[in-house]
Amino acid sequence: MARDELLEMTRALIAHGKAGTMDLADDVVRVPASTYTDPDRFEREKARIFRRLPLMLAPSCELPEPGCYKAMEVVGVPVLLVRQRDGTMAALLNMCTHRGNPLAQGTGKGSRFTCGYHGWTFGSDGTLLAIASAPDFGTVDKAALCLKRFPCLERAGLIFVILDSNSRLSIADALCGYDRLLEHFGFRDWILFEQRTIPGPNWKTAYDGYLDFYHLPVLHAATFGSDFFNRANYFAWGPHQRLANPSRFAQRTGADEKLDLSQMDEADWPHDALLQGVWTIFPHISIASFYGGGVRGAMISQLFPGRTVSESVTTQYYVMERSPETEDQRQGAHEQFAFLETVVAGEDYATGKRQHDALMSGQMAHVLFGRNERGGQVFHQWVDRLVEARDEELPGLFRAASAAMPQEAVAA
Secondary structure: OOOHHHHHHHHHHHHHHHHHOOHHHHHOOOOOOOOHOOOOHHHHHHHHHOOOOOOEEEEHHHHOOOOOEEEEEEOOEEEEEOOOOOOEEEEEEOOOOOOOOOOOHHHHHHHHOEOOOOOOEEEOOOOOEEEHHHHHHOOOHHHHHHHOEEEEEEEEOOOOOOOOOOOOOOOOHOOOOOOHHHHHHHHHHHHEEEEEEEEEOOHHHHHHHOOOOOHHHHOOOOOOOOOOOOOEEEEEEEOEEEEOOOOOOOOOOOOOOOOHHHHOOHHOHHHHHOOOOOOEEOEEEEEEEEEEHOOOOEEEEEEOOOOOOOEEEEEEEEEOOOOOOOHHHHHHHHHHHHHHHHHHHHHHHHHHHHHHHHHHHOOOOOOEOOOOOHHHHHHHHHHHHHHHHOHHHHHHHHHHHHHHHOHHHHHO
């Protein structure tokens, strides 16, 4: 069971916390600085990672009902997500098959989409329903002019899409069983409280920060405090990772008191304690729990490469277990989300921008990831592996990663 795996990780965190130790990588790793700055490498990463692997394009609660849609551009590809009548999700290429004009913008609700250029109309499943002035236009095969559909899978209250309609990669296989653990957050029943989009530095520079507790008491001294922890144990499911502080202490939702888990029966461990830390979904998602207004919540950060090697764009979704019931709860949730903007945009991304600008000088050959930064090591190893992998090798890479995991975790 996935819960058993959560319990096992919590036991490991407690044991390290009591011993004052942490799980370390075998050695310090060097990563060429050019992997952050080379424009050609950047374009290969977009093409071979972001256009070939499953991407989490929306939390389910952003599109809660049949007919709800969301139009977005993902690494240059116009995508239209639409909740179908039966509750399933479709991911369509948001381009009219007449001349390529995008059919929808933003978010909304509707059962059909009419092109604003010439009036062709499509159903929510991408079927071409009508051609304006059809007798004048001429004879065409309408069935061959439906919108292109992308592979799509909804798991753990998250919507995953591969931007390759011919992909042979199974989204479920690429998740390596990680989605079964994410199910324990319960996102499928949560609500979307607020969201915003912020600019950032190079996508890997930005993502490195989500895989790193080492910087917390230094960079965030003014927000978290200089005595904040800087250690993390790392748990991996293929390229997907969880990092959590090795400690026997946990905090109950909405309460300031710290619980000593080592002094409690495991049956009494709060559900929150089993999910603490940061959960990352390769190549671009970070999930962290928060408790603004005393209501259980999480910030889901969705990171995409920008138009140049020096840019990225992050959408932050603040999702909550339930809607705030009082004005104090609403205010608390708003304040929590505003605080997180200060931390990420004002501290992490501002520092990442300065760091990336310095690397662009070409004066440093390598950057370092210490033994205490295993998450960054694993991330860059997977980036390198996937940039070089051929299309036909992708399914085998993820199957091999799952096979290397403990069998009880794979079957959970």
